[in-house]
Amino acid sequence: MADATFGTPAELVPSYKQTILQSNYIDFTDASHEQWAQENMPDIYEDEVERYGNRTLSGFLEMMGAEYPLESDQVIWTEQGRLHLSYDNVTVAADGSGANVLSMTGTTTHAVRKGQTIVITDGTTTVRAFVTAGQEDDNTELTVECYTNATGLVDAGLPTTADACKFFVFGSEFNKGTVGMDSSIDPEINVFNVKPIITKDNYTVNGSDTAQIGWVNVSTEGGDSGNMWYLKASGDTKTRFNDYLEMSLLESVEATNANLAVKGTQGYFSAVESRGITASDMFDAAGDVISDFRALTKELDKQGSIEENMLYLNRDSSNTFDEGLAAANSYGSGGTSYGVFQNSEDMALNLGFSGVRVGSYDFYKSDWKYLNDGATRGSFTDVKGTLVPAGTVSVYDQMMGQNIRRPFLHVRYRAKGAVNRKLMTTVLGLAAGTSDLDAMSLELLSERALVTQAANNFAIFQ
Secondary structure (H helix, E strand, C coil): CCCCCCCCCCCCCCCCCCCCCHHHCCCCCCHHHHHHCCCCCCCCCCECCCCCCCCCCCCHHHHHCCEEEECCCCEEEEEECCCCCEEEEEEEEECCCCCEEEECCCCCCCCCCCCEEEEEECCCCEEEEEEEECCCCCCCEEEEEECCCCCCCCCCCCCCCCCCEEEEEEEECCCCCCCCCCCCCCCCEEEEEECCEEEEEEEEEECHHHHCCCCCEEECCCCCEECCHHHHHHHHHHHHHHHHHHHHHHHCCECCCCCCCCCECCCHHHHHHHHCEEECCCCCCHHHHHHHHHHHHHHHHHCCCCCEEEEEECHHHHHHHHHHHHHCCCCCHHHCCCCCHHHCCCCCCCCCCCEEEECCEEEEEEECHHHHCCCCHHHCCCCCEEEEECCEEEEEECCCCEEEEEECEEEEEEEECCEECCCEEEEECCCCCCCCCCEEEEEEEEEEEEEECCHHHCEEEC
8 A cells, every 4th residue: 555645735834633644734745844854853842922912802792882691582671762753765846736745655643732832844945834634644754834935835946856854853832712722742762682602613522633642832822831732723713602602792784684594683883784783984084183072073063962972983083083184283394283292203103093072973993804804804904993872872771770871782691590601611421421423612602782872862873
């Protein structure tokens, strides 16, 4: 029988296990490995080179939120609707009797009542009107009379183009001796829910391999170090799994495909894209950074107007952020009058900014490693950053039986009594009777969901 032969790969790829593979075979006679074929064997560095630095990607949810136990299969919460009534995409049309009718778009209904007063605009012309017939029929239309034009809203300058106008209610008016408001307004309650997902991983090493030694010294982001290869591999598995726990809550979507056995969950990006602010062309050009912030604050004014906000950006957006603020600096040639050590020519010049105040808002900037890492979203361009409001919201906690304050963004994990599925770690095979297989097995499991409350105050930059 002929001896086994191995081709030489272009680049050696080490294996976690001491397994004979083509990818990790060193051919001492091959020219590409001539450094191994010298008369005197070279010195071999025992320490593993950390070529990618700290490889962990998690930390975003830990910094911006908190974690709380969950007993059921879903989390349900309610959020307030707006206090005042306003409607977009409204069509102005004249009915047969000459009175003006405002028609809602599609299946949209309104809660405007007879006797209320409204402001209507198409962006150019603004008209005040009195509601003569409000909540009736299917609540998709209301009849009004213009305060300043007896012939109607069209003659007052409003167009009849479909969906061209919008309006809001600013009050009401009644004559002496008349009855009051016909009906009442029920508060708008928005109900949301999210379901936890189960995430698993494992690592297995043959029992005989656990006794092998002679590997290089290694270190991991979790603090493990040593020269036993299976410790390195298990440490990497746990580190990778911790990253997956956060990445799953960032990227997941609810499944609508009936062919899938799993149901998914609403992750961070999905929640903000569907219920929050989606901003395009943010931080694309240094010269537009100030105007970008002005536009962003106008959007935040329409929402909760939360004063302090965190910006997590990728490298390109972060650089543009810094360049734009530097260009706005008028106290030095080329915008170099900012930095550390009074910016002495012999000292360091700080070319970055950690925050900015625009109007009544404070924005604190941080690089988001997840958007820069080449193995994840570093090669994608659809998400350039995100805005997260810094604050808490009051919610009723069923487990505690009282109202408590929680961050807008927080994680719920499955737990009750002695059972805690936040991060279950099971090691099999190290003790007699724990496994029939001659191997050590590390089993990892977690069941959790991400709650994004008041998502209208969050933003995704695309």
